[in-house]
Amino acid sequence: MAIRKGETAIVGIGQTEFSKNSGRTEIQLAAEAVRAAILDAGLRPADVDGLVTMTQDSNDELALMRNVGIPLVRWTSRTPFGGGGSSALIEHAAAAVSSGAADVVVVYRAFNERSGNRFGQPTGGPAPPSLNWYRPYGLDTPAKMYSLWFQRYMHQFGLENEDFGRYSVVARKHAATNPNAWFYERPITLEDHQNSRWIVEPILRLLDCCQESDGGVAIVVTSADRAKDTRQTPVPIAAATQGNVIDGNVIFNYYTPDTARFSQAEYVAKQLYESTGLRPADIDAAMIYENFSPVVFYQLEAFGFCGYGEAKDFIADGQIELGGSLPVNTHGGLLGEAYIHGVNNILEGVRQIRGTAANQVTGAARVLCAVGHSALILGEA
């Protein structure tokens, strides 16, 4: 069972600008985003009693309290993995609120992931034992690690790199009309995509890869009851959950029986649909984590928006564009807007339900925010 529908809501969002060089420390980015989210909700720092971030976040909870002026916190938790746990941030926050462990939880994620520690670069130094099965063989960047999974999908369903490029073109098209996006007013063509350099042959070109970004984002979660008294129209959390499967792996997802499918996302989808009674056709827009473009293809299929192997046609037919049957990554996604570890996707989901997105989907009432390993549905269910 996923987080029970209707008990919790998102009442505030905040962020810094997204850049390649923020010019300030990560804790400052976190503090700015958290303060903005609290003010957006019409709350005060003293109302906050819970904090949730990622295991990988460098920003200490106590340091954040001292910056933002949050006097007392009684709930903290951190989500597993990196971006794979980004939707789980909301699950943690909602679980804390539903259980009574906290009343107002702020979720945050902030980093200098371009000007500081770049995720996309090869990792140096000796391998920890858990990487003995990978690093000695030359898997030293996320692009290579993930590609050994993606290649099976391409083989199984007969895709070429150009098929992935059609997603990238849409992401950049959406970013081009989102002033918040790094690639605002900079769309690409499929030819640009095919002319970009290979990152991993024959899977990924440069324009299949997400950005490396500096920035911070924050989200305020509280109970549905308390949400009625906040400044914004509350965005209900219809469901939020994780999908961890034995022999699954976030980065080296090589050991599930059928690697042309995203087993974790299938498990997540089943939980979300069963707990809300919703079906894929009920979803008005989807924010789908894409550190690399192929992850969108796996997830469109796992969440039942199209059949297995049909994502390339679904995308080529324009279904994921504004005006299509399922607009995807209306802010430009992690390729077009920024890579704030996937959490910026949830902010876009909130804006879509509020009706304030730069690329607004008319009447968007239910939005899926999916990372495969975790996902949530925003809106009334």
Next chain:
Amino acid sequence: MSRVVPPTVDRDDRYFWEGVVEDRLMIRRCAACSYLQHPPTPMCPRCGSVDWTTEEASGKGFVHSWIVSRHPNEPDDEGRIVALVQLDEGPRLVTNLQDIEPERVSNGMRVEVTFKELDGVKLAQFRPATDGPL
């Protein structure tokens, strides 16, 4: 020549790396329920046993997926083919393919183990099988 990051051998995978030194591809089997587990774990997920036996794998299997790995910071003209090989015994393992050009590699092709020292590190590698297609 490719740069190779050496493994950091620990208690749970020493059997594998000791096997590589002897040109043997070792896999672990649960001593209680015979379950094969790779990558290895100290506890058997099927029966809870922490006792394992090691045995030499056939060294034969097929290519489940593959990529070409190049080094963006230090251009490496050779590149390396990284493959996920499914052993005939069942488990999958990551390796490199030798004695074949990338354009000749295909999913499902039969491969067999070979051992090679690269950049001072001895690794289990695979090459096109000599026993022909399955």
